Amino acid sequence: MKKLLLLTFAAAVASQFCLAQTNEPADDWKPATSNQPGKQFPQVNSEGRVRARIVAPQAQSVVLEFLGGAKYPLTKGDDGAWIGSTRPQDEGFHYYQLVIDGAGVPDPGSMYFYGGGRWGSGVEIPAEDQDVYALKNVPHGQLRDVFYFSKTSNSNRHCVVYTPPDYDRDTSRRFPVLYLQHGMGEDETGWGNQGHANLIMDNLLAEGKTKPFIIVMENGGGMGGPRRGVAAAGATPAGATNSTPAPGGRGMFNFSAFERVLIDDLIPWVDSTYRTMADQPNRAMAGLSMGGMQTRAITLANLDKFSNIGVFSGGSIALTNITDLAAFKQKIKLVFVSYGSREVDPNRRSDTGRGPFGGDPQANTEALKQAGINSHYYVSPKTAHEWQSWRRSLHQFAPLLFQD
């Protein structure tokens, strides 16, 4: 008996030891690429862990909290600095904040991004395919901060416009336009700052893999939603770590005000300001999460305005959504639907009881294809309802655009 106890004890020690060994983070920390210039923290390691540090000598507690809720308490050192690391995170971009004695604040080490209804911290986990959005020595397009006056909202509205590298050099040339929308709790800055849409396009163009086109990013949530500061209660903000979009679909959103801004004000302003190809065959719309829902609702109601459609983590288009299939087949040249794998994995879905709404996106997209519509379905490996899924979606989507 005594021997057995001893063995059990030894096994327990060994198992503890092994646990400690396997839980020890790899000691190859580097400052995150999403940090402010010169800031050493937060750091990331080769396992995708995040290590935060902040000097707060009088604090009682400091916690690193991801948007979506995962919390990691930091530990105070003798130097008055709190430090701690997280479990391995998915590749790509995650919103987070520090909570110091109950106050949720941005990490002074990170750059700031608009998401979750606030400007706040984000951290970049290196990804296998980060070359896709790396800053390279290739011709660069421009991201333009623009104000335009909207009669519908009777206000100056702000948007961001990407023009391809050739735009300023060859002033005789005209370009197609993609209207590209952010998610709930985000704004018109998201696709540039978090999404690196400009770098994705610059790199694709340098490799000759896409046609050049203009991208217009508007604050489509700004009609009364997230632009007021906080995401609507009960719904999941875009980019929440390890979460999926709230069920319900477009019924819980009203996009008619934004539809009017887009159709009556923004498109005419863009077509009169930029050298666009101002017709339906050369106009696309896409968006992520809520922006995908907007895209579905607005394109289906305006087949004479858009010919190419992209819905990223925002549902899909079922045959039953299409009123006039013949008209749709004639006018729509591309339907692209995508999700992060963690959103559509039934095992992951069963954890939360949530998944893509409006039916199985793959089956819906396959049905469109069977009906003769140029349709594509893409799943981003090992990512959730977050920006890495959407960067990859744009990277897959862009080469398919304006091919007809």
Add this chain to the structure above:
Amino acid sequence: MKKLLLLTFAAAVASQFCLAQTNEPADDWKPATSNQPGKQFPQVNSEGRVRARIVAPQAQSVVLEFLGGAKYPLTKGDDGAWIGSTRPQDEGFHYYQLVIDGAGVPDPGSMYFYGGGRWGSGVEIPAEDQDVYALKNVPHGQLRDVFYFSKTSNSNRHCVVYTPPDYDRDTSRRFPVLYLQHGMGEDETGWGNQGHANLIMDNLLAEGKTKPFIIVMENGGGMGGPRRGVAAAGATPAGATNSTPAPGGRGMFNFSAFERVLIDDLIPWVDSTYRTMADQPNRAMAGLSMGGMQTRAITLANLDKFSNIGVFSGGSIALTNITDLAAFKQKIKLVFVSYGSREVDPNRRSDTGRGPFGGDPQANTEALKQAGINSHYYVSPKTAHEWQSWRRSLHQFAPLLFQD
């Protein structure tokens, strides 16, 4: 004796009472215009006070701290929120942070700006002349985020380019260029975000008060200084509340690396990318604080490149700085020098023992004028070494540009 004591006591009470009365802030608080969308705090009142609030139930102390050092402790309420207000501040923009139990962090209510060597909080105090940089329903130019490759630094460098409203509509027209530099601890985003250079130009153009020109804003400090995160020790960052620039002049800075980037890489890239008037008469340089010092050093060494010069809160040009007066008179069509009144007020200066370096800027500028050079000296009323001085300087400077 007893009567005297009583009288003294009564006087003391009365004086306390009066003090309390006069110190009571005006109760007309409004969310600062520099806040994040929908955020109620920080607030400002008609006296120019700032009122901050943050929920931090477990904190031991919360302090509002302006860049430059002024500190205002907040007080904890029963609801776990800390709240407090400052003394009246100068009109315009001020950098600040919250210090929670010793941790300096951005206020989650404010927008974030790059200054003092970090992205952090700023607060806008309404100004008498805020109409100058108000967002109006006038034709708007564009602020363009641009990467270009610099052979000198062997890297992709970032700059911000303002193109006037007409730029995209009339593609046959060419424009003069102003190279406009930020201060130490700031970067190429400062003139747009904090300075509202785009809105100042849009409004001046709408009133017909300036010629249209392109503005190029580069990260001139990024050659080894502020872009690494922290301002150089011992020097005063641009925008520090109630402070003046460190003495010493250009001797403490080395601008030769930036000069090479500007002359060899940036100007040729701008002239080949934008529809510029690519000659000396149509090229200007100006800057604030360290950017003013760069302007002085680089223009004096490159009279064949620049014809118009602006130095804001960054010293002045003395006759003794000019090697060849005849050449200078022939080539330089404008010298503009400005300061905030609190920088040049001898009473204020004696508080800190510091003031404009390199001699009296007004006397120096007057001497240039006497020598036959088109010279202007401007003092911004009731402002210090901060952005309101520089917004006003640009507003005064722009109409004088490219008149010859």
